[in-house]
Amino acid sequence: xxKVLLLLADGFETFEASVFxxxxxxxxxxxxxxxxxxxxxxxxxxxxxxxxxxIVDYAIDEIDVGSFEALAIPGGFETYGFYNDAYDTRxxxxxxxxxxxxxxxxxICVGALPIGKSGVLKGKKGTVYNxxxxxxxxxxxxxxxxxxxxxxxxNVITSxxxxxxxxxxxxxxxxLTTKNNADKIRELMGFENRxx
Numbered sequence: 759x760x761k762v763l764l765l766l767a768d769g770f771e772t773f774e775a776s777v778f779x780x781x782x783x784x785x786x787x788x789x790x791x792x793x794x795x796x797x798x799x800x801x802x803x804x805x806x807x808x809x810x811x812x813i814v815d816y817a818i819d820e821i822d823v824g825s826f827e828a829l830a831i832p833g834g835f836e837t838y839g840f841y842n843d844a845y846d847t848r849x850x851x852x853x854x855x856x857x858x859x860x861x862x863x864x865x866i867c868v869g870a871l872p873i874g875k876s877g878v879l880k881g882k883k884g885t886v887y888n889x890x891x892x893x894x895x896x897x898x899x900x901x902x903x904x905x906x907x908x909x910x911x912x913n914v915i916t917s918x919x920x921x922x923x924x925x926x927x928x929x930x931x932x933x934l935t936t937k938n939n940a941d942k943i944r945e946l947m948g949f950e951n952r953x954x
Contacts, residue, residue, distance in 0.1 A: 760827040760934050762795045765852065766814060767872075769838030772806045774866040774923050778830040781927035781943060789943045790935050795830075798852075800843050807835040818848050827934060829856040832923075833867030833887065844872040853878055863914045864930040866923045868892055870916040874899030884916040885909040924949060 762782050764775060775797075782795040797814040798821055804812055829852070834840030843849055853876040856863055865873055870886040873879055880900035885908070886892045893903050908917045908925060917926045928949075932940035944950075 760793045762828045763826045764797045764830045766799045767840050767843030768804050769834040769840030770832050774832030777923040777927040784943050790939050807838045823855045828862040831865040831869035833869040850876040866917050874901050883911040885918045888918045
């Protein structure tokens with residue numbers, strides 16, 4: 759079983775998290791049955807943007823990176839404290855651990871910023887939420903910011919806004935399984951087959 763860890767910060771965007779949950783879950787039931795997703799946060803109960811409460815599967819100190827194939831990081835809102843968790847040393851250390859173990863990392867929107875802050879994308883290409891403030895922040899972390907919806911460099915997927923979320927989730931599934939399998943799940947979920 760290929761396990762995906764969904765790393766959630768307080769203030770995460772529910773929509774951006776849900777695409778990973780659904781695509782990986784659909785594959786578990788309707789695809790090649792090879793993927794399973796688990797959630798993680800700095801603490802067991804976290805809040806999303808707009809203050810919904812969630813209980814995660816694991817607190818961050820319970821994670822064995824070797825038992826996961828990929829890390830997924832949705833973005834979130836500064837107003838709801840996203841960067842308090844996302845820039846926490848433990849959050850950044852987990853990102854670095856996934857990278858040092860050559861695991862796939864996928865992010866949506868400002869989920870790219872903790873990846874950048876961790877140093878994983880230094881000297882690499884990436885993208886982030888399409889605003890000057892967020893692009894400048896990613897640039898300050900040593901990332902070559904590319905003005906396009908999805909960028910993949912060295913096993914790290916970044917994207918620029920919530921509209922890219924479903925495509926990022928399917929790209930992650932494709933990398934964990936096959937393009938044919940990801941296309942099958944995309945079709946079963948009612949999304950047209952399109953290239954990202």
